Amino acid sequence: MGDIKVHELRYPCSKCPLRALSVFRDLDDGELQFISKFKRGELAVERGATVLVEGNHSAHLYTLLSGLAFRYKLLHDGRRQILNYAMPGDLLGLQAGLLGEMQHSVEALSPLLLCVFERERVFDLFKNHPGLSYDITWIAAREEQMLDENLLSVGRRSAVERAAYLLSFLYARLQRTKAAFGAFRVLPITQQHVADTLGLSLVHTNKTLRKLAQRGLLSWREGGCEIKDAEGLLATARWAGLAETRRALI
Amino acid sequence: MGDIKVHELRYPCSKCPLRALSVFRDLDDGELQFISKFKRGELAVERGATVLVEGNHSAHLYTLLSGLAFRYKLLHDGRRQILNYAMPGDLLGLQAGLLGEMQHSVEALSPLLLCVFERERVFDLFKNHPGLSYDITWIAAREEQMLDENLLSVGRRSAVERAAYLLSFLYARLQRTKAAFGAFRVLPITQQHVADTLGLSLVHTNKTLRKLAQRGLLSWREGGCEIKDAEGLLATARWAGLAETRRALI
DNA sequence: CGCTTACTTGAGTCTGGTCAAACGGGGTGG
Protein backbone atom coordinates (compact mmCIF):
# COMPACT_ATOMS: atom_id res chain seq x y z
CA MET A 1 0.00 0.00 0.00
CA GLY A 2 1.52 3.36 -1.01
CA ASP A 3 1.61 6.54 1.01
CA ILE A 4 -1.74 7.57 2.36
CA LYS A 5 -2.42 10.71 4.30
CA VAL A 6 -5.50 12.30 5.75
CA HIS A 7 -5.55 16.07 5.55
CA GLU A 8 -7.81 19.06 6.03
CA LEU A 9 -10.90 19.20 3.85
CA ARG A 10 -9.90 20.85 0.65
CA TYR A 11 -13.36 20.28 -0.73
CA PRO A 12 -16.13 20.66 1.85
CA CYS A 13 -19.37 19.17 0.54
CA SER A 14 -20.95 22.58 0.25
CA LYS A 15 -18.34 23.44 -2.34
CA CYS A 16 -18.02 20.05 -3.95
CA PRO A 17 -16.76 20.53 -7.51
CA LEU A 18 -18.55 17.36 -8.57
CA ARG A 19 -21.94 18.17 -7.18
CA ALA A 20 -21.80 21.47 -8.99
CA LEU A 21 -21.91 19.56 -12.27
CA SER A 22 -25.25 19.12 -13.96
CA VAL A 23 -24.71 15.35 -14.31
CA PHE A 24 -25.30 14.96 -10.59
CA ARG A 25 -28.61 15.29 -8.82
CA ASP A 26 -29.10 18.07 -6.31
CA LEU A 27 -29.63 17.46 -2.61
CA ASP A 28 -31.88 19.38 -0.29
CA ASP A 29 -30.32 21.35 2.57
CA GLY A 30 -30.87 18.69 5.19
CA GLU A 31 -29.22 16.07 3.07
CA LEU A 32 -26.27 18.25 2.22
CA GLN A 33 -25.81 19.02 5.87
CA PHE A 34 -25.90 15.36 6.79
CA ILE A 35 -23.38 14.47 4.09
CA SER A 36 -21.06 17.20 5.32
CA LYS A 37 -20.94 15.54 8.70
CA PHE A 38 -20.96 12.05 7.23
CA LYS A 39 -17.77 12.90 5.37
CA ARG A 40 -15.03 12.24 7.83
CA GLY A 41 -12.12 13.44 5.75
CA GLU A 42 -10.27 13.30 2.50
CA LEU A 43 -7.75 10.72 1.51
CA ALA A 44 -5.05 11.29 -1.06
CA VAL A 45 -3.66 8.15 -2.62
CA GLU A 46 -0.74 7.69 -4.99
CA ARG A 47 -0.84 6.05 -8.36
CA GLY A 48 -0.38 2.33 -7.90
CA ALA A 49 -1.60 2.23 -4.31
CA THR A 50 -4.16 -0.34 -3.23
CA VAL A 51 -7.18 1.38 -1.72
CA LEU A 52 -9.22 -1.65 -0.69
CA VAL A 53 -8.13 -5.25 -0.33
CA GLU A 54 -10.09 -8.42 -1.01
CA GLY A 55 -10.85 -10.21 2.23
CA ASN A 56 -10.56 -7.11 4.41
CA HIS A 57 -13.27 -5.56 6.53
CA SER A 58 -12.83 -1.92 5.64
CA ALA A 59 -14.02 0.56 8.23
CA HIS A 60 -14.72 3.11 5.52
CA LEU A 61 -16.65 3.83 2.39
CA TYR A 62 -15.25 6.21 -0.18
CA THR A 63 -16.53 8.44 -2.88
CA LEU A 64 -13.95 9.05 -5.55
CA LEU A 65 -13.52 12.78 -5.95
CA SER A 66 -10.84 12.80 -8.60
CA GLY A 67 -8.62 10.31 -10.41
CA LEU A 68 -9.05 6.86 -11.92
CA ALA A 69 -8.99 3.48 -10.19
CA PHE A 70 -9.98 -0.09 -10.94
CA ARG A 71 -11.70 -2.93 -9.12
CA TYR A 72 -10.35 -6.45 -9.61
CA LYS A 73 -10.35 -10.00 -8.37
CA LEU A 74 -7.53 -12.55 -8.41
CA LEU A 75 -7.57 -16.30 -8.90
CA HIS A 76 -5.42 -18.48 -6.61
CA ASP A 77 -2.66 -18.68 -9.24
CA GLY A 78 -2.49 -14.98 -9.94
CA ARG A 79 -4.78 -14.66 -12.94
CA ARG A 80 -6.42 -11.27 -12.62
CA GLN A 81 -9.79 -10.03 -13.81
CA ILE A 82 -10.52 -6.31 -13.78
CA LEU A 83 -14.20 -5.88 -13.02
CA ASN A 84 -14.77 -2.20 -13.57
CA TYR A 85 -13.17 1.21 -13.32
CA ALA A 86 -13.98 3.85 -10.73
CA MET A 87 -14.27 7.48 -11.74
CA PRO A 88 -15.21 10.74 -10.02
CA GLY A 89 -18.54 10.36 -8.24
CA ASP A 90 -18.31 6.59 -7.88
CA LEU A 91 -18.80 4.94 -4.52
CA LEU A 92 -16.18 2.44 -3.34
CA GLY A 93 -16.41 -0.12 -0.59
CA LEU A 94 -20.17 -0.58 -0.46
CA GLN A 95 -19.74 -4.35 -0.34
CA ALA A 96 -17.63 -4.21 2.78
CA GLY A 97 -19.95 -1.53 4.11
CA LEU A 98 -23.00 -3.74 3.90
CA LEU A 99 -21.87 -7.33 3.49
CA GLY A 100 -18.95 -7.10 5.86
CA GLU A 101 -16.05 -8.16 3.70
CA MET A 102 -14.56 -6.93 0.45
CA GLN A 103 -14.70 -9.55 -2.27
CA HIS A 104 -12.50 -7.52 -4.60
CA SER A 105 -9.59 -5.11 -4.42
CA VAL A 106 -9.27 -1.55 -5.69
CA GLU A 107 -6.09 0.01 -7.05
CA ALA A 108 -5.29 3.55 -8.14
CA LEU A 109 -4.35 4.20 -11.76
CA SER A 110 -3.63 7.85 -11.06
CA PRO A 111 -3.32 9.92 -7.89
CA LEU A 112 -6.74 9.81 -6.24
CA LEU A 113 -8.64 12.09 -3.96
CA LEU A 114 -11.27 10.24 -1.94
CA CYS A 115 -14.03 11.39 0.39
CA VAL A 116 -13.97 9.15 3.45
CA PHE A 117 -17.16 7.98 5.16
CA GLU A 118 -17.54 6.02 8.35
CA ARG A 119 -18.98 2.57 7.80
CA GLU A 120 -20.67 2.71 11.18
CA ARG A 121 -22.70 5.73 10.26
CA VAL A 122 -24.21 4.17 7.16
CA PHE A 123 -27.21 3.00 9.09
CA ASP A 124 -27.73 6.55 10.39
CA LEU A 125 -28.03 7.58 6.81
CA PHE A 126 -30.65 4.95 6.09
CA LYS A 127 -32.52 5.90 9.25
CA ASN A 128 -32.67 9.62 8.71
CA HIS A 129 -32.33 10.23 5.00
CA PRO A 130 -34.53 8.13 2.74
CA GLY A 131 -33.48 10.23 -0.25
CA LEU A 132 -29.83 9.45 0.30
CA SER A 133 -30.59 5.79 1.00
CA TYR A 134 -32.43 5.63 -2.26
CA ASP A 135 -29.43 7.23 -3.94
CA ILE A 136 -27.05 4.62 -2.55
CA THR A 137 -29.28 1.85 -3.84
CA TRP A 138 -29.49 3.68 -7.15
CA ILE A 139 -25.70 3.77 -7.31
CA ALA A 140 -25.53 0.05 -6.58
CA ALA A 141 -28.06 -0.68 -9.33
CA ARG A 142 -26.04 1.40 -11.78
CA GLU A 143 -22.86 -0.48 -10.91
CA GLU A 144 -24.72 -3.72 -11.54
CA GLN A 145 -25.82 -2.41 -14.90
CA MET A 146 -22.25 -1.64 -15.90
CA LEU A 147 -21.16 -5.08 -14.79
CA ASP A 148 -23.91 -6.68 -16.86
CA GLU A 149 -22.65 -4.91 -19.94
CA ASN A 150 -19.02 -5.84 -19.17
CA LEU A 151 -20.02 -9.46 -18.74
CA LEU A 152 -21.86 -9.42 -22.04
CA SER A 153 -18.74 -8.00 -23.60
CA VAL A 154 -16.29 -10.51 -22.19
CA GLY A 155 -18.62 -13.41 -22.82
CA ARG A 156 -19.93 -12.67 -26.26
CA ARG A 157 -18.06 -9.91 -28.11
CA SER A 158 -15.03 -10.54 -30.34
CA ALA A 159 -11.62 -9.26 -29.28
CA VAL A 160 -11.82 -6.17 -31.48
CA GLU A 161 -15.36 -5.38 -30.38
CA ARG A 162 -14.40 -5.86 -26.77
CA ALA A 163 -11.45 -3.53 -26.94
CA ALA A 164 -13.43 -0.89 -28.81
CA TYR A 165 -16.27 -1.21 -26.35
CA LEU A 166 -14.02 -0.87 -23.33
CA LEU A 167 -12.26 2.21 -24.56
CA SER A 168 -15.37 4.03 -25.69
CA PHE A 169 -17.01 3.08 -22.41
CA LEU A 170 -14.16 4.57 -20.41
CA TYR A 171 -14.00 7.59 -22.64
CA ALA A 172 -17.73 8.27 -22.43
CA ARG A 173 -17.77 7.95 -18.67
CA LEU A 174 -14.81 10.25 -18.22
CA GLN A 175 -16.43 12.89 -20.40
CA ARG A 176 -19.28 13.24 -17.93
CA THR A 177 -17.18 14.57 -15.09
CA LYS A 178 -14.16 16.10 -16.74
CA ALA A 179 -15.48 19.61 -16.08
CA ALA A 180 -14.71 19.27 -12.39
CA PHE A 181 -11.03 18.42 -12.31
CA GLY A 182 -10.05 18.35 -15.98
CA ALA A 183 -9.56 15.37 -18.23
CA PHE A 184 -6.73 12.93 -18.85
CA ARG A 185 -4.89 13.65 -22.08
CA VAL A 186 -4.29 9.92 -22.22
CA LEU A 187 -5.98 7.22 -20.19
CA PRO A 188 -3.46 6.13 -17.54
CA ILE A 189 -3.72 2.41 -18.23
CA THR A 190 -1.32 -0.18 -19.58
CA GLN A 191 -2.15 -2.82 -22.15
CA GLN A 192 -1.95 -5.31 -19.30
CA HIS A 193 -4.91 -3.57 -17.68
CA VAL A 194 -6.84 -3.76 -20.93
CA ALA A 195 -5.96 -7.45 -21.25
CA ASP A 196 -7.12 -8.19 -17.72
CA THR A 197 -10.36 -6.32 -18.32
CA LEU A 198 -11.15 -8.05 -21.59
CA GLY A 199 -10.14 -11.52 -20.48
CA LEU A 200 -7.41 -11.74 -23.13
CA SER A 201 -3.67 -12.35 -23.03
CA LEU A 202 -1.30 -9.40 -23.12
CA VAL A 203 0.10 -10.36 -26.51
CA HIS A 204 -3.24 -10.77 -28.18
CA THR A 205 -4.46 -7.54 -26.62
CA ASN A 206 -1.49 -5.77 -28.11
CA LYS A 207 -2.27 -7.10 -31.56
CA THR A 208 -5.92 -6.14 -31.19
CA LEU A 209 -5.12 -2.61 -30.06
CA ARG A 210 -2.65 -2.35 -32.93
CA LYS A 211 -5.52 -2.95 -35.35
CA LEU A 212 -7.57 -0.20 -33.77
CA ALA A 213 -4.55 2.11 -33.91
CA GLN A 214 -4.03 1.35 -37.60
CA ARG A 215 -7.62 2.37 -38.24
CA GLY A 216 -6.83 5.68 -36.59
CA LEU A 217 -9.18 5.11 -33.66
CA LEU A 218 -6.60 5.46 -30.92
CA SER A 219 -2.91 5.67 -30.24
CA TRP A 220 -0.75 4.37 -27.45
CA ARG A 221 1.64 6.94 -26.05
CA GLU A 222 3.12 8.41 -22.92
CA GLY A 223 2.29 5.24 -21.07
CA GLY A 224 -1.39 5.36 -21.81
CA CYS A 225 -4.12 5.35 -24.40
CA GLU A 226 -5.23 8.36 -26.38
CA ILE A 227 -8.71 8.08 -27.87
CA LYS A 228 -8.57 9.71 -31.29
CA ASP A 229 -11.97 8.78 -32.69
CA ALA A 230 -14.62 8.04 -30.09
CA GLU A 231 -17.34 7.76 -32.73
CA GLY A 232 -15.31 5.24 -34.67
CA LEU A 233 -14.72 3.15 -31.56
CA LEU A 234 -18.42 3.17 -30.79
CA ALA A 235 -19.20 1.98 -34.31
CA THR A 236 -16.50 -0.71 -34.14
CA ALA A 237 -17.91 -1.97 -30.87
CA ARG A 238 -21.43 -1.86 -32.33
CA TRP A 239 -22.44 -0.44 -29.02
CA ALA A 240 -25.35 1.91 -28.43
CA GLY A 241 -23.31 4.10 -26.13
CA LEU A 242 -23.80 5.34 -22.60
CA ALA A 243 -27.43 6.27 -21.96
CA GLU A 244 -27.16 8.05 -18.69
CA THR A 245 -29.30 10.74 -17.15
CA ARG A 246 -28.45 12.67 -14.01
CA ARG A 247 -27.00 10.43 -11.38
CA ALA A 248 -26.76 10.21 -7.65
CA LEU A 249 -23.72 11.33 -5.71
CA ILE A 250 -23.04 10.61 -2.07
CA MET B 1 -44.77 -13.94 -23.18
CA GLY B 2 -46.53 -17.05 -21.87
CA ASP B 3 -49.68 -17.20 -19.76
CA ILE B 4 -49.61 -14.98 -16.74
CA LYS B 5 -52.33 -14.76 -14.15
CA VAL B 6 -52.73 -12.91 -10.90
CA HIS B 7 -54.54 -14.87 -8.23
CA GLU B 8 -55.39 -14.77 -4.55
CA LEU B 9 -52.46 -14.76 -2.17
CA ARG B 10 -51.54 -18.31 -1.54
CA TYR B 11 -48.62 -17.19 0.58
CA PRO B 12 -49.35 -14.10 2.67
CA CYS B 13 -46.11 -12.60 3.99
CA SER B 14 -46.96 -13.61 7.52
CA LYS B 15 -46.81 -17.23 6.41
CA CYS B 16 -44.02 -16.88 3.88
CA PRO B 17 -42.35 -20.28 3.51
CA LEU B 18 -39.09 -18.57 2.62
CA ARG B 19 -38.92 -16.20 5.52
CA ALA B 20 -39.44 -19.13 7.84
CA LEU B 21 -36.05 -20.45 6.74
CA SER B 22 -33.04 -19.67 8.87
CA VAL B 23 -31.08 -18.41 5.87
CA PHE B 24 -33.24 -15.30 5.83
CA ARG B 25 -33.12 -12.48 8.33
CA ASP B 26 -36.12 -11.78 10.50
CA LEU B 27 -38.19 -8.63 10.25
CA ASP B 28 -39.80 -6.71 13.08
CA ASP B 29 -43.59 -6.46 13.21
CA GLY B 30 -43.80 -3.06 11.59
CA GLU B 31 -41.67 -4.17 8.70
CA LEU B 32 -43.60 -7.36 8.17
CA GLN B 33 -46.83 -5.41 8.22
CA PHE B 34 -45.50 -2.97 5.65
CA ILE B 35 -44.27 -5.75 3.38
CA SER B 36 -47.68 -7.41 3.59
CA LYS B 37 -49.27 -4.32 2.13
CA PHE B 38 -46.39 -3.66 -0.20
CA LYS B 39 -46.99 -7.05 -1.78
CA ARG B 40 -49.68 -6.44 -4.32
CA GLY B 41 -50.18 -10.01 -5.46
CA GLU B 42 -48.68 -13.20 -6.70
CA LEU B 43 -47.81 -13.97 -10.25
CA ALA B 44 -47.54 -17.47 -11.66
CA VAL B 45 -45.43 -17.79 -14.77
CA GLU B 46 -44.88 -20.75 -17.05
CA ARG B 47 -41.59 -22.29 -17.94
CA GLY B 48 -40.16 -20.42 -20.90
CA ALA B 49 -42.08 -17.22 -20.29
CA THR B 50 -40.30 -13.88 -20.31
CA VAL B 51 -40.87 -12.06 -17.05
CA LEU B 52 -39.06 -8.81 -17.75
CA VAL B 53 -37.93 -7.41 -21.08
CA GLU B 54 -34.86 -5.33 -21.86
CA GLY B 55 -35.87 -1.79 -22.74
CA ASN B 56 -39.17 -1.91 -20.88
CA HIS B 57 -40.24 0.26 -17.99
CA SER B 58 -41.70 -2.35 -15.71
CA ALA B 59 -44.30 -1.08 -13.24
CA HIS B 60 -43.37 -3.84 -10.83
CA LEU B 61 -40.65 -5.38 -8.79
CA TYR B 62 -40.72 -9.04 -7.99
CA THR B 63 -39.38 -11.36 -5.38
CA LEU B 64 -39.01 -14.87 -6.64
CA LEU B 65 -40.90 -17.19 -4.33
CA SER B 66 -40.28 -20.47 -6.08
CA GLY B 67 -38.70 -21.69 -9.30
CA LEU B 68 -35.63 -20.88 -11.34
CA ALA B 69 -35.11 -18.08 -13.85
CA PHE B 70 -32.24 -16.36 -15.60
CA ARG B 71 -31.23 -12.81 -16.46
CA TYR B 72 -29.67 -12.19 -19.86
CA LYS B 73 -28.68 -9.60 -22.43
CA LEU B 74 -28.62 -9.89 -26.21
CA LEU B 75 -26.30 -8.40 -28.79
CA HIS B 76 -27.78 -6.90 -31.97
CA ASP B 77 -27.08 -10.09 -33.92
CA GLY B 78 -28.61 -12.45 -31.41
CA ARG B 79 -25.58 -13.52 -29.41
CA ARG B 80 -26.82 -14.06 -25.87
CA GLN B 81 -25.05 -13.71 -22.55
CA ILE B 82 -26.70 -15.09 -19.43
CA LEU B 83 -25.74 -12.82 -16.55
CA ASN B 84 -27.02 -14.67 -13.54
CA TYR B 85 -29.74 -16.98 -12.30
CA ALA B 86 -32.58 -16.01 -10.01
CA MET B 87 -33.65 -18.31 -7.19
CA PRO B 88 -36.15 -18.17 -4.33
CA GLY B 89 -35.65 -14.99 -2.34
CA ASP B 90 -34.02 -13.04 -5.16
CA LEU B 91 -35.31 -9.63 -6.12
CA LEU B 92 -36.06 -8.97 -9.80
CA GLY B 93 -36.55 -5.68 -11.59
CA LEU B 94 -34.66 -3.41 -9.23
CA GLN B 95 -32.94 -1.75 -12.19
CA ALA B 96 -36.24 -0.73 -13.75
CA GLY B 97 -37.51 0.15 -10.29
CA LEU B 98 -34.76 2.66 -9.67
CA LEU B 99 -33.11 3.51 -12.96
CA GLY B 100 -36.29 3.50 -14.99
CA GLU B 101 -35.57 0.98 -17.69
CA MET B 102 -34.58 -2.67 -17.73
CA GLN B 103 -31.20 -3.25 -19.31
CA HIS B 104 -31.66 -7.01 -19.34
CA SER B 105 -34.42 -9.57 -19.74
CA VAL B 106 -35.54 -12.34 -17.41
CA GLU B 107 -36.87 -15.72 -18.50
CA ALA B 108 -38.33 -18.61 -16.52
CA LEU B 109 -36.54 -21.97 -16.55
CA SER B 110 -39.32 -23.60 -14.54
CA PRO B 111 -42.78 -22.52 -13.48
CA LEU B 112 -42.31 -19.51 -11.21
CA LEU B 113 -44.23 -18.00 -8.38
CA LEU B 114 -43.47 -14.32 -7.90
CA CYS B 115 -44.43 -11.77 -5.25
CA VAL B 116 -45.44 -8.59 -7.02
CA PHE B 117 -44.55 -5.15 -5.65
CA GLU B 118 -45.59 -1.78 -6.92
CA ARG B 119 -42.72 0.24 -8.29
CA GLU B 120 -44.40 3.45 -7.18
CA ARG B 121 -44.40 2.40 -3.58
CA VAL B 122 -40.67 1.79 -3.41
CA PHE B 123 -40.02 5.29 -2.22
CA ASP B 124 -42.57 4.78 0.58
CA LEU B 125 -40.44 1.91 1.69
CA PHE B 126 -37.32 4.05 1.77
CA LYS B 127 -39.17 6.78 3.58
CA ASN B 128 -40.68 4.70 6.33
CA HIS B 129 -38.52 1.62 6.71
CA PRO B 130 -34.79 2.20 6.93
CA GLY B 131 -34.26 -1.45 7.80
CA LEU B 132 -35.95 -2.63 4.62
CA SER B 133 -34.17 0.05 2.58
CA TYR B 134 -30.92 -1.21 3.94
CA ASP B 135 -31.96 -4.73 3.01
CA ILE B 136 -32.70 -3.75 -0.58
CA THR B 137 -29.29 -2.17 -0.87
CA TRP B 138 -27.79 -5.25 0.72
CA ILE B 139 -29.49 -7.40 -1.90
CA ALA B 140 -28.14 -5.19 -4.67
CA ALA B 141 -24.63 -5.44 -3.23
CA ARG B 142 -24.92 -9.23 -3.09
CA GLU B 143 -26.03 -9.38 -6.71
CA GLU B 144 -23.01 -7.29 -7.62
CA GLN B 145 -20.79 -9.70 -5.75
CA MET B 146 -22.16 -12.65 -7.70
CA LEU B 147 -21.65 -10.79 -10.95
CA ASP B 148 -18.06 -10.03 -10.00
CA GLU B 149 -17.40 -13.71 -9.50
CA ASN B 150 -19.13 -14.62 -12.77
CA LEU B 151 -17.09 -12.05 -14.63
CA LEU B 152 -13.90 -13.42 -13.11
CA SER B 153 -14.99 -16.83 -14.25
CA VAL B 154 -15.82 -15.92 -17.83
CA GLY B 155 -12.75 -13.74 -18.16
CA ARG B 156 -10.09 -15.85 -16.53
CA ARG B 157 -11.10 -19.45 -15.87
CA SER B 158 -10.62 -22.31 -18.35
CA ALA B 159 -13.64 -23.99 -19.92
CA VAL B 160 -13.61 -26.90 -17.47
CA GLU B 161 -13.12 -24.62 -14.47
CA ARG B 162 -15.90 -22.38 -15.68
CA ALA B 163 -18.39 -25.17 -16.13
CA ALA B 164 -17.51 -26.72 -12.77
CA TYR B 165 -17.76 -23.32 -11.10
CA LEU B 166 -21.14 -22.56 -12.63
CA LEU B 167 -22.70 -25.84 -11.65
CA SER B 168 -21.40 -25.87 -8.11
CA PHE B 169 -22.47 -22.24 -7.78
CA LEU B 170 -26.01 -23.05 -8.87
CA TYR B 171 -26.10 -26.16 -6.74
CA ALA B 172 -24.86 -24.37 -3.63
CA ARG B 173 -27.35 -21.55 -4.03
CA LEU B 174 -30.27 -23.91 -4.53
CA GLN B 175 -29.34 -25.85 -1.42
CA ARG B 176 -29.95 -22.80 0.74
CA THR B 177 -33.64 -22.52 0.01
CA LYS B 178 -34.69 -26.00 -0.97
CA ALA B 179 -36.37 -26.54 2.39
CA ALA B 180 -39.19 -24.18 1.41
CA PHE B 181 -40.51 -25.66 -1.81
CA GLY B 182 -38.34 -28.70 -2.37
CA ALA B 183 -35.40 -29.13 -4.69
CA PHE B 184 -35.01 -29.89 -8.38
CA ARG B 185 -33.98 -33.47 -9.04
CA VAL B 186 -32.17 -32.09 -12.06
CA LEU B 187 -31.40 -28.47 -12.86
CA PRO B 188 -33.88 -27.43 -15.56
CA ILE B 189 -31.30 -25.98 -17.94
CA THR B 190 -30.09 -26.96 -21.40
CA GLN B 191 -26.47 -27.05 -22.51
CA GLN B 192 -27.28 -23.96 -24.56
CA HIS B 193 -27.97 -22.11 -21.30
CA VAL B 194 -24.67 -23.28 -19.89
CA ALA B 195 -22.89 -22.19 -23.08
CA ASP B 196 -24.48 -18.74 -22.97
CA THR B 197 -23.53 -18.36 -19.32
CA LEU B 198 -19.93 -19.40 -19.79
CA GLY B 199 -19.35 -17.49 -22.99
CA LEU B 200 -18.60 -20.69 -24.93
CA SER B 201 -20.07 -22.30 -28.04
CA LEU B 202 -22.67 -25.03 -27.68
CA VAL B 203 -20.41 -27.70 -29.16
CA HIS B 204 -17.48 -26.91 -26.95
CA THR B 205 -19.73 -26.70 -23.92
CA ASN B 206 -21.01 -30.17 -24.71
CA LYS B 207 -17.47 -31.55 -24.88
CA THR B 208 -16.57 -29.82 -21.64
CA LEU B 209 -19.62 -31.14 -19.81
CA ARG B 210 -18.87 -34.57 -21.20
CA LYS B 211 -15.48 -34.47 -19.48
CA LEU B 212 -17.11 -33.62 -16.18
CA ALA B 213 -19.64 -36.41 -16.71
CA GLN B 214 -16.85 -38.91 -17.40
CA ARG B 215 -15.26 -37.95 -14.10
CA GLY B 216 -18.57 -38.79 -12.45
CA LEU B 217 -19.24 -35.23 -11.32
CA LEU B 218 -22.57 -34.83 -13.07
CA SER B 219 -24.87 -36.40 -15.58
CA TRP B 220 -27.18 -34.97 -18.16
CA ARG B 221 -30.64 -36.47 -18.13
CA GLU B 222 -34.33 -35.76 -18.33
CA GLY B 223 -33.59 -32.51 -20.09
CA GLY B 224 -31.40 -31.15 -17.33
CA CYS B 225 -28.29 -31.52 -15.26
CA GLU B 226 -27.95 -33.77 -12.25
CA ILE B 227 -25.12 -32.83 -9.89
CA LYS B 228 -23.61 -36.07 -8.66
CA ASP B 229 -20.53 -34.84 -6.82
CA ALA B 230 -20.75 -31.26 -5.61
CA GLU B 231 -17.46 -31.55 -3.73
CA GLY B 232 -15.70 -32.77 -6.82
CA LEU B 233 -17.08 -29.92 -8.88
CA LEU B 234 -15.91 -27.44 -6.27
CA ALA B 235 -12.43 -28.91 -6.39
CA THR B 236 -12.39 -28.93 -10.18
CA ALA B 237 -13.38 -25.28 -10.24
CA ARG B 238 -10.76 -24.50 -7.59
CA TRP B 239 -13.39 -22.33 -6.05
CA ALA B 240 -13.68 -21.49 -2.37
CA GLY B 241 -17.43 -22.02 -2.38
CA LEU B 242 -20.34 -19.90 -1.35
CA ALA B 243 -19.59 -17.96 1.82
CA GLU B 244 -22.97 -16.68 2.75
CA THR B 245 -24.49 -15.77 6.04
CA ARG B 246 -28.12 -14.94 6.63
CA ARG B 247 -29.50 -12.78 3.91
CA ALA B 248 -32.14 -10.17 3.39
CA LEU B 249 -35.54 -10.95 1.91
CA ILE B 250 -38.05 -8.40 0.73
C1' DC C 1 24.80 4.08 -18.87
C1' DG C 2 22.65 0.18 -17.41
C1' DC C 3 18.17 -1.27 -15.56
C1' DT C 4 13.42 -1.67 -15.62
C1' DT C 5 8.94 -1.40 -17.50
C1' DA C 6 5.93 -1.62 -21.26
C1' DC C 7 5.10 -2.19 -26.01
C1' DT C 8 5.96 -4.91 -30.32
C1' DT C 9 6.59 -8.74 -33.34
C1' DG C 10 7.12 -13.49 -35.00
C1' DA C 11 6.68 -18.55 -34.64
C1' DG C 12 4.47 -22.43 -33.19
C1' DT C 13 0.72 -24.54 -30.43
C1' DC C 14 -3.70 -25.32 -28.58
C1' DT C 15 -8.13 -24.13 -26.92
C1' DG C 16 -12.23 -23.32 -28.50
C1' DG C 17 -15.21 -22.20 -32.82
C1' DT C 18 -17.69 -23.67 -37.02
C1' DC C 19 -19.78 -26.88 -39.99
C1' DA C 20 -22.02 -31.01 -40.64
C1' DA C 21 -24.29 -35.04 -39.49
C1' DA C 22 -26.26 -38.41 -36.57
C1' DC C 23 -28.75 -39.94 -32.50
C1' DG C 24 -32.56 -40.35 -29.25
C1' DG C 25 -36.61 -39.35 -26.76
C1' DG C 26 -41.16 -37.21 -26.60
C1' DG C 27 -45.01 -35.52 -28.96
C1' DT C 28 -48.28 -35.48 -32.81
C1' DG C 29 -51.05 -36.39 -36.66
C1' DG C 30 -52.40 -39.88 -39.92
Next chain:
DNA sequence: CCACCCCGTTTGACCAGACTCAAGTAAGCG
Protein backbone atom coordinates in the same frame (compact mmCIF):
# COMPACT_ATOMS: atom_id res chain seq x y z
C1' DC D 1 -49.71 -47.91 -33.69
C1' DC D 2 -46.51 -45.98 -36.49
C1' DA D 3 -44.08 -42.47 -39.06
C1' DC D 4 -42.43 -38.22 -38.70
C1' DC D 5 -40.64 -34.30 -36.63
C1' DC D 6 -38.54 -31.42 -33.38
C1' DC D 7 -35.49 -30.38 -29.92
C1' DG D 8 -31.51 -31.07 -27.54
C1' DT D 9 -27.39 -33.85 -27.16
C1' DT D 10 -23.37 -36.03 -29.22
C1' DT D 11 -19.46 -36.71 -32.30
C1' DG D 12 -16.02 -35.91 -35.91
C1' DA D 13 -13.35 -33.01 -39.04
C1' DC D 14 -11.43 -28.94 -39.87
C1' DC D 15 -10.42 -24.06 -38.99
C1' DA D 16 -9.30 -19.81 -36.57
C1' DG D 17 -8.80 -16.95 -32.83
C1' DA D 18 -6.21 -16.65 -28.95
C1' DC D 19 -2.25 -18.40 -26.04
C1' DT D 20 2.67 -19.17 -24.94
C1' DC D 21 7.32 -18.59 -25.67
C1' DA D 22 10.85 -15.83 -27.09
C1' DA D 23 13.25 -11.99 -28.44
C1' DG D 24 13.72 -7.25 -29.65
C1' DT D 25 12.69 -2.24 -29.18
C1' DA D 26 11.81 2.10 -26.97
C1' DA D 27 11.23 5.22 -23.26
C1' DG D 28 12.08 6.60 -18.52
C1' DC D 29 14.91 6.63 -14.45
C1' DG D 30 18.56 6.31 -10.94
